[in-house]
Amino acid sequence: MKMITAVIRPHRWETVREALELLGVTGMTLTEVSGYGRQKGHTEVYRGAEYDVLLVPKVRIEIVTEDPEVDQIVETIRNSAATGKIGDGKIWVSPIESVHRVRTGESGAAAI
Amino acid sequence: MKMITAVIRPHRWETVREALELLGVTGMTLTEVSGYGRQKGHTEVYRGAEYDVLLVPKVRIEIVTEDPEVDQIVETIRNSAATGKIGDGKIWVSPIESVHRVRTGESGAAAI
Amino acid sequence: MKMITAVIRPHRWETVREALELLGVTGMTLTEVSGYGRQKGHTEVYRGAEYDVLLVPKVRIEIVTEDPEVDQIVETIRNSAATGKIGDGKIWVSPIESVHRVRTGESGAAAI
Amino acid sequence: MNPTAAGDTAWLLTSSALVLLMAPGLAFFYGGMVRAKSVLNMMMMVFGALAVVTVVWVIVGYSIAFGDDVVGGLFGDPTQYLFFDGLVDVESVELPTILFAIFQGLFAVITVALIAGAIADRTRFGTWLVFCAVWTVLVYAPVAHWIFDFSSDGHVGGWMANQLHALDFAGGTAVEINSGAAGLAAALVLGQRLGFGREPMKPHNLTLVMIGAGLLWFGWFGFNAGSALGANGLAAVAFVNTLLAGCTGLLAWLAVERVRDGHATSFGAASGAVAGLVAITPSCGTVTPLGAMVIGIAAGAICAVAVGLKYRFGYDDSLDVVGVHLVGGLVGTILIGFLASSDVTSVDGLLYGGGADQLGKQLVAAGATLVFSFTMTAAIVWILDKTMGFRVDADHESSGVDLVIHAETAYDLHAAAGGGGRPHFGGGGPN
Amino acid sequence: MNPTAAGDTAWLLTSSALVLLMAPGLAFFYGGMVRAKSVLNMMMMVFGALAVVTVVWVIVGYSIAFGDDVVGGLFGDPTQYLFFDGLVDVESVELPTILFAIFQGLFAVITVALIAGAIADRTRFGTWLVFCAVWTVLVYAPVAHWIFDFSSDGHVGGWMANQLHALDFAGGTAVEINSGAAGLAAALVLGQRLGFGREPMKPHNLTLVMIGAGLLWFGWFGFNAGSALGANGLAAVAFVNTLLAGCTGLLAWLAVERVRDGHATSFGAASGAVAGLVAITPSCGTVTPLGAMVIGIAAGAICAVAVGLKYRFGYDDSLDVVGVHLVGGLVGTILIGFLASSDVTSVDGLLYGGGADQLGKQLVAAGATLVFSFTMTAAIVWILDKTMGFRVDADHESSGVDLVIHAETAYDLHAAAGGGGRPHFGGGGPN
Amino acid sequence: MNPTAAGDTAWLLTSSALVLLMAPGLAFFYGGMVRAKSVLNMMMMVFGALAVVTVVWVIVGYSIAFGDDVVGGLFGDPTQYLFFDGLVDVESVELPTILFAIFQGLFAVITVALIAGAIADRTRFGTWLVFCAVWTVLVYAPVAHWIFDFSSDGHVGGWMANQLHALDFAGGTAVEINSGAAGLAAALVLGQRLGFGREPMKPHNLTLVMIGAGLLWFGWFGFNAGSALGANGLAAVAFVNTLLAGCTGLLAWLAVERVRDGHATSFGAASGAVAGLVAITPSCGTVTPLGAMVIGIAAGAICAVAVGLKYRFGYDDSLDVVGVHLVGGLVGTILIGFLASSDVTSVDGLLYGGGADQLGKQLVAAGATLVFSFTMTAAIVWILDKTMGFRVDADHESSGVDLVIHAETAYDLHAAAGGGGRPHFGGGGPN
Numbered sequence A, B, C: 001m002k003m004i005t006a007v008i009r010p011h012r013w014e015t016v017r018e019a020l021e022l023l024g025v026t027g028m029t030l031t032e033v034s035g036y037g038r039q040k041g042h043t044e045v046y047r048g049a050e051y052d053v054l055l056v057p058k059v060r061i062e063i064v065t066e067d068p069e070v071d072q073i074v075e076t077i078r079n080s081a082a083t084g085k086i087g088d089g090k091i092w093v094s095p096i097e098s099v100h101r102v103r104t105g106e107s108g109a110a111a112i
Numbered sequence D, E, F: 001m002n003p004t005a006a007g008d009t010a011w012l013l014t015s016s017a018l019v020l021l022m023a024p025g026l027a028f029f030y031g032g033m034v035r036a037k038s039v040l041n042m043m044m045m046v047f048g049a050l051a052v053v054t055v056v057w058v059i060v061g062y063s064i065a066f067g068d069d070v071v072g073g074l075f076g077d078p079t080q081y082l083f084f085d086g087l088v089d090v091e092s093v094e095l096p097t098i099l100f101a102i103f104q105g106l107f108a109v110i111t112v113a114l115i116a117g118a119i120a121d122r123t124r125f126g127t128w129l130v131f132c133a134v135w136t137v138l139v140y141a142p143v144a145h146w147i148f149d150f151s152s153d154g155h156v157g158g159w160m161a162n163q164l165h166a167l168d169f170a171g172g173t174a175v176e177i178n179s180g181a182a183g184l185a186a187a188l189v190l191g192q193r194l195g196f197g198r199e200p201m202k203p204h205n206l207t208l209v210m211i212g213a214g215l216l217w218f219g220w221f222g223f224n225a226g227s228a229l230g231a232n233g234l235a236a237v238a239f240v241n242t243l244l245a246g247c248t249g250l251l252a253w254l255a256v257e258r259v260r261d262g263h264a265t266s267f268g269a270a271s272g273a274v275a276g277l278v279a280i281t282p283s284c285g286t287v288t289p290l291g292a293m294v295i296g297i298a299a300g301a302i303c304a305v306a307v308g309l310k311y312r313f314g315y316d317d318s319l320d321v322v323g324v325h326l327v328g329g330l331v332g333t334i335l336i337g338f339l340a341s342s343d344v345t346s347v348d349g350l351l352y353g354g355g356a357d358q359l360g361k362q363l364v365a366a367g368a369t370l371v372f373s374f375t376m377t378a379a380i381v382w383i384l385d386k387t388m389g390f391r392v393d394a395d396h397e398s399s400g401v402d403l404v405i406h407a408e409t410a411y412d413l414h415a416a417a418g419g420g421g422r423p424h425f426g427g428g429g430p431n
């Protein structure tokens, strides 16, 4: 079991979702996050003073999956999330020791 | 050290918290997340057109714990979070290499 | 590759960010989370009845980094986030199997 | 036009607009108080009441309330002014009757809309609209006839105003006690919300509550000072009293909170001002400024305590219509018996040396309204519940009535958080 | 001062203040409807229109509209009352002319501000301000002259009012059809928003929409009943009609939604009330209360259907200025031909036995306004777009105009979530 | 009633209601400007001021301001109209005195409430209420006596109005300079907020700021045009001027921002309109519309620059009471010396050929108010701080005053995000 975590641009989620659906990925968990990186945030003006907002809104996607699917999913996210401009985000993969479905108590592949 | 992550229905959190408290789990971190899965979101109407909102609000719980506690905690969350209807959520367990308490600098079990 | 996750007080983020910048850490992902632990939340009054709000707002920081950097980053976060009062938070380190930059497709160290 | 009438007309036009504004004001006051998942439904109940009650009033309500009495001061001839027939007179030389008629209609609107607060978060919108129509005809219009319809040459009015001689300047009985008693009945018949007494169910947006309170207070000057039906010294006194009672009500409520809970809340400030305004409604044209201050203090303090009773007795009067409008209405109506001053009105109250006579009349008027309204409302709500269904399913209630009934959510503020795009996630297009 | 004039002045002062309030009301109504990333820009467009149009009106607009006719009832002498010259008369014995002049100016403000709704989310603020000035002079003031400037002893007014004898009590042509046609032209010239037709682009804050709707309704009494220019029976009838049409408009719109979509929405309630108010604007001083109810129902139902046309025909009238104001304005202006009653105005409509004569006049006035406004606006917007640029870059549009043009975000509510500090994250200080 | 008086009374009733609405308006204007963690406290300070100042005014304030002068035009007899004694006259044939008295009381309310903006986010609510009472008696009422209390047969008034003959139509001195100077003193005595100058501390809800600005503008017509104390030509001119100065103030502020920062902000639009309104307050009944436009431009531009001074000089005037009300009040009061026109008022200003005489009087009035208010306020705040404590602990300040003082949070909007339940998390029940 692996956990694939991707941090992407919010308005690309819809595209990523569609691409993953074709691949058969039907579940994931999303979080609204703020990214800090090369891409710079915007500037706001207040009473004549400028303030840099350093953070950029991003969406964090978590997908639990079986080992053999990992590469294809990562590749699919990469392709569907990329715009080619700085700030497209990161994907990382980490190990999972077990996964359970709350409703039924099933574990492992059956729980996904 | 293990990290237990659970994605559950928001209104079950209170029950889960109480069950875990009995078990002696006194710390956790919560995030508001959006789930995408078998359970479908609601429909909104706007100017006569219907829009499907694909996501369902969920709560993500993270608990760092020592290895021997894992099974019992997973079981407790499962039992207290389940309603039996689609959308009850998932629990997964992943390895942690070290944990530290910011305030004191303690590590390992002492840091939890 | 490692993932460093820190849950800290929201108003310490700016200090942590500056300390990490000196260290050369230029990317991270932030989430607004709610913490449950020894530190207690506040009390609200409504129509004469008191309600305990059990959760405390925290910020969760995720940093993907190469193995040799881990200790120094953990140490830096600890030092810059601590106030010495209960509720300063936790830091944990977990293994990452691969990391990818969405924009370019680079992996590993090059992707950070 | 008679020149004094021009000034009076100007003020009554303004007052009517002000009372209209109380409807949105109430929508925001109540809307801010419910949880975020039912704010739209709450606002819809108030706007829906505005629309339905106005139409029903114009068709038949005004005739029942102000038509010639049909039997014993109980109600007027329902067919007399159907569709405001015969009230149109663009060359009117006196205060135009149609203006008085619509001013009164807006009182009916507010009264009905207030009831919504007692049954928030759990009612069917369609049934609510039917309730608005039925209740206007069967409850509001008769009570308005009793107390507001004064007899005159060739016209016979209601029993409270003309036989009992109870004093009610702007609606302590017909509006406040009436809506409060109805709210109690409706809350009892429909039952508690899921989670009542366990979850806080606190206001989801206190700035919206305050916006509502501000507009209500502003509009209340039309309600109270407008009830002088002219731009004159009586209107001025009613205006001053309305301001004062709101102020002392606010302070008294905060004082109770500070002593009891250790904290004075903004929700308490809004509630206290409204409690004072409720209590001064019947009395603003009958007491001196000093009397108004006393009434405001009494209402603020008593209502601050009374809102807790629902937890004690288990009726889920969601937004405290009972604690504020029934109790505040009783306070104001009864205190007239003590504080009425012949400097302002026709009689002196007990404390001004007028004896207990007026007090007795006030108690009769208050009691009659309470009993009639409670009984009738309980019956109406019960019948509507059995026939059309008045309450949503438990499932829908916990999902939130906004989504289930109106297929809408109130807020989608995320975009503001950042620049590019926004995690709307929602996806899908029209389907 | 002439005593009746004091009452009339009181009401017109009040009415003017009420119409002023419609500007913020519209800012919130529209502001709540756009996505969170452009709410500030939308509010700025309305407040900007208020500022620019008022100034232009005082300098030259009023003269064009109400100065002595220069040629064939088309426009007035632009230099006659430069800077309201000669209108100051603090000892006026009649209704002060300067008050009439500013009351009319606020009509211009609302008309221009309405257009902003058709081009939300995508326009440059600087160009918009220029548009406001140009459009007031070239489009609004002439049309106002046509329909609102009545000839009198020694004064020659506009052709619609004095030659055609079309009826328009408070602005079905000059305000509603005019802004609606202009909105259509502007939306067509500027093109669709990115994502139009694919993304829902639903209101980001429906409580704000309702606040706007509430204030608009309240202000509309000044607009309509104020147009009687006095505190009298006609104002009272206009008031009643305004209330009624808003109510039936609301109910009709909800009925359409309930039948078509299965859900009655709060957004529909707000829109329906406004549709009814739009349609009663020209007719509130020409029909009976029954007529007003019919007009409200017609407008609510027809506009509820009409707002869907933009998806069919592909013009991105973002906030439905066309569907509500153009269509609603046409409904109200034309129905006068059927429903006018000589109890209220000078003629009877078709259904009141007055023949088709008035209907013909109404059609001419409506058509002339529509064609003139559409053509002129298309030309103005096209020229401004080619010269100054009227639309923001695609990049900026997707980032959101608030951030790009105004360097602001509307909401920063997180602190509320908790006690200590707040993840502002933002960091940085002034730089 | 004297028929002209009916019209005048209608307008003054309306104006009083409008000025009352300025209190909530200010609560929202200020409330939107603070961070989300102190919005409730800010609104409470304004509503609290409304309640306390009204009560104090009725008890003793009005007597000090408008009672017979006790010594040298400095203050009136404090016992003359205790509890509005003797002002009740329901049969009044002229404009009712009690109406004038409460209209003036609402001016006191606004003045006191304005000061709250200078000390936002860091004050104790209880001490604030005491401050409101003390300041009304010791500062506001005397200054109002000086400038607003005109001598008449058998009545001796204040020195500025009757000896100096300074012109102040609606409160450039007593309201604007007075509150601004008090704000400066209070901000200096209480010290900076934690993080002042480092963190942006930008408005948490700009839609709320705009709602406040809209209601303020609307209410300001009551303030200014109501100060004519009648429905007449002077009121009409004051109305027009009030509208114009708000508009040009808005445009001028935006122009400064555009040139200096590259962006015109919505916060600037709101502030600019208010700056124009502040400056036209003293002058709306003394200048022509052209003069009003000039005053608005001057105020908008100068205040836009002045709000930056707090960063330069380090006084934490949190919401720019000094930059807008003190500076704007000075601009308006002094420009009367240049722009007064005998078409409107009793004298001509310097630019209208009237010499520098009036300018000198204006400077004396402005200076005297500034010095008196600053000194007195500094003393009052200092004493209250030493005795009761005026500022919250640093800890509490960073947690947010809403939570610490009022045990409330303003917003809980999450439910809207989704259907089933909501991560309230909060847990617990009553305890």
Ligand SMILES: Nc1ncnc2c1ncn2[C@@H]1O[C@H](COP(=O)(O)OP(=O)(O)O)[C@@H](O)[C@H]1O
Pocket (backbone or CB within 6 Å): A007, A034, A035, A036, A037, A038, A039, A040, A056, A058, A085, A086, A087, A088, A089, A090, C026, C027, C028, C029, C030, C062, C063, C064, C065, C101, C102, C103, C112
């Ligand atoms: N070391 C890191 N650990 C975790 N998240 C990171 C890291 N570096 C960047 N990110 C996330 O990736 C996002 C994009 O990174 P950025 O440097 O802006 O552009 P790019 O991914 O195109 O190189 C950031 O906004 C942040 O959320």
Ligand SMILES: Nc1ncnc2c1ncn2[C@@H]1O[C@H](COP(=O)(O)OP(=O)(O)O)[C@@H](O)[C@H]1O
Pocket (backbone or CB within 6 Å): A026, A027, A028, A029, A030, A062, A063, A064, A065, A101, A102, A103, A112, B007, B034, B035, B036, B037, B038, B039, B040, B056, B058, B085, B086, B087, B088, B089, B090
């Ligand atoms: N593969 C997955 N990876 C991560 N989270 C998932 C995955 N599948 C489902 N989830 C999460 O679990 C939640 C519940 O899943 P769902 O399929 O709706 O019902 P159930 O858990 O009862 O089978 C989803 O809303 C989502 O948050």
Ligand SMILES: Nc1ncnc2c1ncn2[C@@H]1O[C@H](COP(=O)(O)OP(=O)(O)O)[C@@H](O)[C@H]1O
Pocket (backbone or CB within 6 Å): B026, B027, B028, B029, B030, B062, B063, B064, B065, B101, B102, B103, B112, C007, C034, C035, C036, C037, C038, C039, C040, C056, C058, C085, C086, C087, C088, C089, C090
């Ligand atoms: N076992 C745990 N797993 C995950 N997060 C935890 C755990 N215990 C505590 N936390 C997080 O750390 C935060 C601080 O913990 P707390 O016990 O309040 O104080 P301290 O860290 O100073 O001991 C909590 O608010 C919570 O977010």
